[in-house]
Amino acid sequence: MIRLENNAQIGPYRVERFIKDGICNSNYVVSDGEGGRFFLKIFDLQVIPEAWLEGGEVREIVNSRGLDHHNVISYVADGELTLEGRTYPYLVMQFFKGSLLSEFLAAGRQFTGAEIRTIACFVLDGLVYLHGEGLLHNDITPRNILLEETGDGLVPKLIDLGHASPEITQGEPPFPMEDLNLLYTAPEALDGIFTEAGEAFSVAALVFTLICGQAPWSMHFDEQEPFAARKERMKEARRREPVWPAALHASDRVLQNIVLKGLNIYPANRPTPARMLEMLTGDAVETRHRSADASRSAGPKKPSSAGGLVATTDGTELKKTMQRNTRKGGFADVAGMDDLKKMLTERVIWVLRDREKAKKYRLLPPNGMLLYGPPGCGKTYFAEKFAEESHFNYMVVNGSDVGSTYIHGTQGKIAALFQEAASKAPTVLCFDEFDSFVPARGSEAARHRPEEVNEFLSQLNNCAQRGIFVIGTTNRMDMIDPAVLRKGRLDLQVEVPAPEKETRRQMFIHHLKGRPLADDIDLERLAELTDGYASSDIAFIANDAALVAALADEPISQRHLEDSIRCNPSSLGRKDSRSPIGYR
Numbered sequence: 001m002i003r004l005e006n007n008a009q010i011g012p013y014r015v016e017r018f019i020k021d022g023i024c025n026s027n028y029v030v031s032d033g034e035g036g037r038f039f040l041k042i043f044d045l046q047v048i049p050e051a052w053l054e055g056g057e058v059r060e061i062v063n064s065r066g067l068d069h070h071n072v073i074s075y076v077a078d079g080e081l082t083l084e085g086r087t088y089p090y091l092v093m094q095f096f097k098g099s100l101l102s103e104f105l106a107a108g109r110q111f112t113g114a115e116i117r118t119i120a121c122f123v124l125d126g127l128v129y130l131h132g133e134g135l136l137h138n139d140i141t142p143r144n145i146l147l148e149e150t151g152d153g154l155v156p157k158l159i160d161l162g163h164a165s166p167e168i169t170q171g172e173p174p175f176p177m178e179d180l181n182l183l184y185t186a187p188e189a190l191d192g193i194f195t196e197a198g199e200a201f202s203v204a205a206l207v208f209t210l211i212c213g214q215a216p217w218s219m220h221f222d223e224q225e226p227f228a229a230r231k232e233r234m235k236e237a238r239r240r241e242p243v244w245p246a247a248l249h250a251s252d253r254v255l256q257n258i259v260l261k262g263l264n265i266y267p268a269n270r271p272t273p274a275r276m277l278e279m280l281t282g283d284a285v286e287t288r289h290r291s292a293d294a295s296r297s298a299g300p301k302k303p304s305s306a307g308g309l310v311a312t313t314d315g316t317e318l319k320k321t322m323q324r325n326t327r328k329g330g331f332a333d334v335a336g337m338d339d340l341k342k343m344l345t346e347r348v349i350w351v352l353r354d355r356e357k358a359k360k361y362r363l364l365p366p367n368g369m370l371l372y373g374p375p376g377c378g379k380t381y382f383a384e385k386f387a388e389e390s391h392f393n394y395m396v397v398n399g400s401d402v403g404s405t406y407i408h409g410t411q412g413k414i415a416a417l418f419q420e421a422a423s424k425a426p427t428v429l430c431f432d433e434f435d436s437f438v439p440a441r442g443s444e445a446a447r448h449r450p451e452e453v454n455e456f457l458s459q460l461n462n463c464a465q466r467g468i469f470v471i472g473t474t475n476r477m478d479m480i481d482p483a484v485l486r487k488g489r490l491d492l493q494v495e496v497p498a499p500e501k502e503t504r505r506q507m508f509i510h511h512l513k514g515r516p517l518a519d520d521i522d523l524e525r526l527a528e529l530t531d532g533y534a535s536s537d538i539a540f541i542a543n544d545a546a547l548v549a550a551l552a553d554e555p556i557s558q559r560h561l562e563d564s565i566r567c568n569p570s571s572l573g574r575k576d577s578r579s580p581i582g583y584r
Contacts, residue, residue, distance in 0.1 A: 002026060002044055002088060010081050010090060013040060022162075023179060024048040029095065037095040038076055042088050049176050052162070059174065061091045063135055063164040071126035073146070073159045096157050098148030105142055105209070114353045115154050116210045116255065117280060118391065119145070120203065122156040124277040127199050130164070131273065138163040138173070138194050140202035141181040142209065151332060153391065168194040178227045182234045183215035187265050190231050197267035200276055204262025207255060208242075216242035216263055238265055254279060281393070281424070330389035334382060335510050336503025340494060347492070349390050352426065352469065367463060368470030369492035370434065370485065372477040374572050376534030379473035379496050380432050387428035392469065395421055396430045414452065418459040418468065425467025434472030435479040453481055460489040498572060499535055501527045507535060508561075511542035516549070518557035526561055533570045541565055 003026060008015045013030040016037070020027050024047045030040045043058050054062050064075045076092040101119070104111075111119070123145060130137055137144075137158060148155045163175045173192050182190070184205045186198035208216045217237040221230050242263065258279055264270050271279065331341045351358045351365050358365065371379040380396065387394035397417060421427040431437050438456050463470060472490060474480060484490055499507060505527040512521070530538060544567075545560035 002042060002083070004028060004042070010040065010042070011079050013038065013092065015040075023176075024052070030092070039073070039093045039095055040090055041093070042081065042090040044088060046086075051173075051175050054174070058089050058091070060162045060164070061089060063161045064091060064093065067130075067133065067161075069126060069129040071122045071157060072129060073157050093159075096146055096148065096159075098146045098155070098157075100143055101145040101147055101156070102142035104147060105213075110213070111210050112354060113255070113356055114391070116207060118154050119147070119156050119210065120207050120255070120258070121277060121280050123158060123203055123206065124273050124280070126158040127203070127273040128277060130158075131196055131199075134166055135161075135164045136167060136194055136196065136199060137161065138165060138175075138189075138199075139180060140199060140206060141184045142206065143181070145206075151330075165194065167196065168192065182221070182230055183218060185234070186267070187235065187238045188267055190235055195267060196272050197270045200262045200270045200273050201264075201267075203273060203276060204259050204270075208259050208263065211255065211259070330385055333388075334378070334385050335506035336499055337378075337382065337496070340382075340496070343494075344386060345389075348469075349386075352390055352392070365464045366469070366491040367460070367488060368429075368468075368472070368490045369494055370472045370474065370477070370480075370490045371494050371496050372474050373496040374498055374534060375475045376536035376571055377496050377498055378535040380430065381535075382496065383428065383430040383471040383473060386471065387430075390426075390428065390469075392426040392428045393424045394428050394430065395424075396432060398432050414455045414459060418463065418466075421468045422463075422466040426469070427467060428469050428471060429463075430471045430473065432473055434474045435476045437472075438481045438484045439479055440481045457481075457483055457489065460484065462488055498532060499538075501531070504530050504533065504538060507538045508542065511539050512556065515542075515546055516555040518555040520558045521556075521561070522558055525558070526565070529562065529565045530570075532572060534572055537568065537571050541568060544568065 003018070003021075004010070004015050006015055006017060010030065012032050014033065016029045016031055018026065018028055019039075022041075025041050025043045028040045028042070029037060031037050041060075043061075048058065052059050061078045065078070067075045073096060074094040076094060078089065078091045081088045081090055123140065127137060127140070139160065139162070140158075144158065144160045146157045146159050148157075163173075163180070165174050168174075173194055177192070180189075184202045186201035188195070189198045189201075205216055217234070217240075219233065219237060258271070258276055261269070261271050262276065331345075334341065348366050348369075351363050357363075371382065373379060384394055384396070395417075418429070421429045438453050460470060470490065472480075472484075477493075485493060505523045508523055508526050530541070533541075541561065541564045544564040545556050548564070549556040549560050
């Protein structure tokens with residue numbers, strides 16, 4: 001097998017370090033001289049099996065071209081290296097920090113229920129993408145899932161497309177089967193039949209392993225045992241029910257149901273990976289089957305939107321904005337507000353994430369919270385980042401979304417809204433300008449809307465038990481019906497005041513990041529000059545200064561920023577006497 005030395009040059013890439021050898025390839029971390037890092041796999045054509053070639057090219061390279069998805073290690077480039085008169089094809093893929101899931105398991109790592117759900121969702125989402133591109137992965141095992149541990153939790157990616165192919169229902173697969181891990185291979189795949197149903201089986205076996213610490217029908221294979229004999233032993237084992245350890249029955253019911261359905265030995269009785277993902281997230285998943293050639297000519301697909309319309313009882317439709325839980329920065333994207341982030345992490349997020357511990361201590365998850373404070377201080381933005389931090393789906397609702405010209409139409413829309421959030425649970429349901437939804441009964445604003453307020457109060461009652469965490473944002477807490485603020489509805493009331501000095505300093509860092517800056521930027525001075533400014537004011541000042549600098553074709557300087565501050569007084573109208581973050 002070819003072995004490249006450190007600092008060897010391959011086209012624009014320089015070898016940083018060797019990773020491992022495969023059957024017919026060697027793997028490296030490389031850099032491009034501009035700070036970019038990548039994985040590189042170089043193939044030896046003299047030892048590669050004929051079945052791994054397609055039209056004279058390495059099948060894995062052909063399958064990888066054009067792939068671009070956040071849950072699948074993505075294609076960057078490919079080429080050929082000529083060395084001592086021989087040609088070696090190579091494949092460059094996206095670099096991703098982390099360790100193999102198999103390494104975590106070998107080290108005895110036990111995963112929480114939330115972590116298992118995250119891994120399952122990411123793997124299934126990656127498979128749905130591949131299936132839409134006309135490809136099956138065919139080798140879903142712990143050794144082909146890379147995990148990175150971040151402040152937001154685990155981030156998994158599918159790797160290694162060496163066994164990828166279109167669906168195969170008869171005949172020999174276009175790859176050697178000898179290096180497949182039979183513990184995760186579907187019964188029909190042992191006979192060379194590879195389908196989406198087989199991928200579902202592999203995911204179910206993977207989830208079983210994460211819950212129980214061992215694969216279903218677990219058995220030991222001797223390296224010297226012929227592959228045909230190993231297959232026959234595995235086929236015989238699959239004729240019996242797997243041993244269900246007690247740990248499986250202690251897991252959450254949705255995961256247990258997926259495992260039971262996915263491990264069915266009859267392919268027609270298993271859910272598809274898209275259906276399994278829908279069972280975990282509540283989101284309907286649509287996958288389009290295309291030929292591999294057609295998908296590559298069309299280019300990578302854009303991520304699908306989870307937005308849509310919800311039918312209501314009055315015959316109208318409720319427009320909604322729903323986002324699948326993302327892997328963005330969460331609280332890391334929020335400058336300052338450390339007391340608020342700490343309080344929510346300790347009092348809310350861990351209870352929502354660690355259901356097993358919450359059940360042990362009989363802790364009830366909080367029902368929701370009200371974020372109140374002056375306008376422009378980031379309440380709605382903070383709600384979205386809370387959803388990212390908690391790994392919940394996110395739906396933000398404005399007053400116009402539930403308006404209706406029908407009698408009692410708004411009541412129906414409110415009910416449909418909560419029903420939709422429950423079907424997508426866990427969901428953070430954020431109501432912007434919450435006072436417009438639940439004005440105090442008896443007030444002029446509520447005079448024609450008592451039934452709507454009553455409907456809202458009814459839906460808020462213990463909605464956490466339906467997997468909904470409600471966040472309301474308001475500048476006018478005094479206008480909200482007091483009944484909303486009792487325990488069992490919005491349990492927490494949290495003040496989000498105008499940012500204090502250190503938060504303002506961090507906001508300038510955030511909004512100036514990545515822009516051309518002069519050497520005279522004084523963050524302390526900027527924070528002092530913006531005393532009493534809202535978060536939105538600081539974002540505007542940074543952009544305004546950047547615009548002036550761009551017109552002059554020069555770096556953003558302290559002068560540009562101070563001029564913008566002088567020309568743009570605080571939108572709050574006065575310098576607030578700010579109190580620390582508080583909650584009740």
